[in-house]
Amino acid sequence: MISKEPSWAVSPSNKIQINSVAIDAKGKYSIFGSSSEFDSGCFAVYCYNAEGKQCWQQPISMEPSYQGVFWVAISNDGCYAAAGGELAKKGDGFLHAYSVEDGTSLLKVKLKARVNQVSLSHDGQLLLAIFDDTVQLYQLKAGQYQMVSDTTFPGFSCNSCALSDNGQHAVVSTIKYNDDNNTTTGKIAAFDIVSNKLKALSPCILPVGSMRVAITDSGKNWGASLHDGSCVAFSHGNPNTALWQYKPSIDGLELAYGFDMTQTSDETILLAVGANKSGIKQGCVYLLESADSKALLKWQADLDYAANPGISLDKEGLYVTATDGQPTDENVKVVQESPGHFYLFDGKTGTQQWKYKTTLMNWPMMINYNGDKIIGASDNGTAYFWEK
Structure with missing residues (x-):
């Protein structure tokens, strides 16, 4: 049985809340992001391995943001990760994607509203994101995610x-x-x-x-x-x-x-x-x-x-x-x-x-x-x- 006591616990975000987590199929990597439901702050996406060692962290913006990371995902093969959320009260959303190996950015776009959820295929070749009344599908091409289809x-x-x-x-x-x-x-x-x-x-x-x-x-x-x-x-x-x-x-x-x-x-x-x-x-x-x-x-x-x-x-x-x-x-x-x-x-x-x-x-x-x-x-x- 899975033990009641955590094998590790970390607080990398200075006690700022964490709204979403994701883990790959084998449990080799975990992804999570910091956020604040009613305030601004300096928020980031974090990657940890199964031993509790931080692999990388990436800020969602170089400036303070509103609310921050709302949802994260990781491909089941443990190779790719994505995060979405909000940057400003006026509704600016963001969608980012990363290589899990080293945190390299594979996508960084601003959208008209908070990204409410992201999802990846097993191999991370496809990324789905939603915001406001919109659905967008991205494909990994030449090392970067590119939007290939959308609907409202x-x-x-x-x-x-x-x-x-x-x-x-x-x-x-x-x-x-x-x-x-x-x-x-x-x-x-x-x-x-x-x-x-x-x-x-x-x-x-x-x-x-x-x-x-x-x-x-x-x-x-x-x-x-x-x-x-x-x-x-x-x-x-x-x-x-x-x-x-x-x-x-x-x-x-x-x-x-x-x-x-x-x-x-x-x-x-x-x-x-x-x-x-x-x-x-x-x-x-x-x-x-x-x-x-x-x-x-x-x-x-x-x-x-x-x-x-x-x-x-x-x-x-x-x-x-x-x-x-x-x-x-x-x-x-x-x-x-x-x-x-x-x-x-x-x-x-x-x-x-x-x-x-x-x-x-x-x-x-x-x-x-x-x-x-x-x-x-x-x-x-x-x-x-x-x-x-």
Whole structure:
């Protein structure tokens, strides 16, 4: 089992929060970036090896920036990394890519809004990024990433994206906030990637906003967590209609920030969801199996605080990770936070393997593809690494 006590922990960003982490398939390298949700600072992207040694760090700007790094990714082969986020309050976003070996810059562009998520194919030859209403696909050519395809979703905001491991398919989550009645609408858009171009499939319109998406290695199945705490699944054969939508019988369930899915070697499709509970400021995690166009609840478990995006699965679904924590008073000028936890659950039974407490809330946590190493990070500015 993966040990409860981290094999190492580092705080390279002077206690500035860390919003996103990524780890390659073998767990040889971990990537994370510093950020501040409500302030400016000097932010950077960091690369560490499995022994806890810093391989490199790269500032996102030579000047102080607003918010900083929002999302990072690393190719499963451990060769390429990407980061996106925000540079200024007026909405200037950035998208950067690197060689993991030495931190060499392979892409550095400014965009019109914060980059909300980035995703890489297994070999890092393709990079997917989203910002505002836009999706962009980049290809590695002659040692640099070049934008080769893009599309927009007018009226919707792109909040999550995923590229299949084989680089042949992609999926994007979008949301529209309906101010007149305080509701949301969602659109899940899937693509085939043909000759390195995004070829749109028929999208699915949902009566509630989608929050996060994930896709299987083959790209033939994908899913999303929704604004009401539920989950939907899709197949390539019928992309504009959900195979099913599932919401567990949990009082006050809402806002599912955390989501991941995998197709195991025996072709079982598993989906893990982390959702919040209204009023009581708690969260939960639940695991589903998608079978015969229906969802089978495998297990569900409570979290001490609101669930955050640190839900992840290894390839075989042996483990599920989760994170929690939330602001304690949203009406004060200086945001105060609850403590947080990192969780590890047994993927088959839902038994909590361990819970690791931190002084402030935790947002990201990711188990590697092989299921033997984990990287997580906290708003206290520390990144933690666990292994068997």
